[in-house]
Amino acid sequence: MAERYELKSKEVWDGNTAASHALRQAQVDVVAAYPITPSTPIVQNYAQFLADGYVDGEFVMVESEHSAMSACVGAAAAGGRVATATSSQGYALMVEVLYQASGMRLPIVMTVVNRALASPLNIHGDHGDLYLGRDAGWIHLIANNPQEAYDMTLCAFKIAEDERVRLPVTTNQDGFLVSHTAQVVEPLQDEVAYKFIGDYKPMNPMLDTKNPQTYGAQTEEEWHFEFKASQHKALMESSKVIDEVFAEFEKVSGRKYNRVESYKIEDADVAIVVMGSAYETAMVAVERAREEGIKAGLVMPRSFRPFPYNEIAEKLRNVKAIAALDRSCPMGAMGALYNEVSGALSANGQSAIMTNYIFGLGGRDTTVEHILEVIKETDKNAKAGKRVTDLQGFINLRGPKLSFN
């Protein structure tokens, strides 16, 4: 058994440190990784924990992210707890194997430190990689700060390994804005964390050689559809398990999480929908808007997959106008978050005036003032009772105003 790590009740951790302590407390059996900025410190910290005897798993320092995820698949199919971390191009290189991991229903946990995708090359944060893995069959949890990066990663193991789910999970945190920003984090003590996550419960392990298992067989038109449909069912129904795990986590930590987070939405006329660290910036913008007499509110899906359609629609039931903010350029369409939210509304027979804003690409600063401006524009729509602003706008972009109608 690994050495106990002495933690203070309050630590000053950045998001990477927080995530690596969650991996340590999960006592992961195999970590296979290839370092990439800005997620590098997670695997560096893990290597140091190993060197100091605080973990006793295997660390497989592979030659590429493609092999990192491939080794994770082999290790998870073999029958133990597996985790990794990546960002951006590394995530892109993994994409093929992400589908294979979820198709084999392997409960791998991966911290994704969100970063822009090249070209042009950029090491800073946006959600290009998060959106790239959207349809890969993984559960995607969003963390807005180091505390949440820690909490979501602990919860991720419990969700992934639940026998009703058995799916891989990513916990997303914004590159640099969360990963490299130190804040006060209240960790669980090791014993509490161990007990919360629990022992790994094997399901069809390859290493049980008395009962040989086949992973990754070929299916043709007779069976492929059934496999994919059952995988989708497990992902859709994981919502219930996520709720249960969040409730259990509240009991041990006192911190309450929901699949849809919101701020002052109950009496709001206009709403901002956004994911990631900008949620906290938007909170301040909402306060400022309310000081100026605009009844603004804020909504965020905590789980981007499964997407909480009904819960989002419920939160937005009474708003007149909505701005959905995507931290990724959709290339020839509306942003993904915009599309999900408008789909959720129309599926529930609701209508609100919807606009899409693209922001923060490649680490571009997005301030309270920027979001306040968006709230004011959205308020114009609400007051006019129809869309009077552009359908899609770009926040804090240099040069002449870029928008599409």
Added chain:
Amino acid sequence: MKKITNLKEFACTPDRFQGGHRLCPGCAHGMIVREVVNATDDDLVISTATGCLEVCSAIYPYTSWDVSWLHIGFENAAAGISGAEAMYKALSRKNRSYNPDKNVKFVAFGGDGGTYDIGFQSLSGATERGHDFLYVCLDNEGYMNTGGQRSSSTPVGAHTTTSPRGRVSYGEKNRKKDLTMIMAAHGCPYVATAVPGTKHWKDLATKAAKAISTVGPTFINALSPCTTEWKFKPEDTTEIADLAVETCMFPLYEIEDGHKLTITYRPKQKIPVEEYLGRQGRFAHLFKPENKWVIEEIQKQIDEYWEYLQRREEAGV
């Protein structure tokens, strides 16, 4: 290490790779796989790259594998098996083994596409990291699963669909990549070449047993004559394999600790390469007068390489 005595006894060992798979009649893959998995009594976990073997042996809801088996993709059989092997080490250390009184050994199979080409990076990485596994390349010298395209293992002069013979072309122009030597250069404790069939069955079985019982990454490059794309009769597979050895087109040797080379079979009289080329449709065009020089060139390359192997063995360094 399992004691391998005679062919009859060897053939009677319990199947871990069942018949009834969908490989072509005359395909050497099935023979090689059976000879490898029968060469050990240890429990096995196997990974397979995408390719003929994979698509013909595990079509849901059927499987030919009576051992734990994993397929991820074309390029990552070595990375996948290294993850499984790492988990075995971790769980053994944490006293959480699923079957503590048994040794588990790890084997990966890939075709030449999944090994020489797209899978080479992950094979090189897994080897360098020193995982305890055997990698067997089923070398049929082309992308046969996708319809006979060239790979970096395709020999000079061979017709494939992407290096076709034509009015102005004699087929493949580039020399076959010397993967066995590249693997030896990784410092693998054991590397060997092998062919399937009855004449050299013991050579392959002995090498497989040795590789599996060696701790660390080991590699066997097994020539796998392809009746479909090499164009020969299904009943001639082992004869073609034997001719590859007798002509020294595919010499049998092993290398220990990255340097100590031993030729494991020495033809009594080296047969001219025409005998081998002439039996396969993929080389038929080389016998036209304008292409005769290609055969001479191939013979020259064979002679030089055979000389090199013998000198290296003699030098014993």
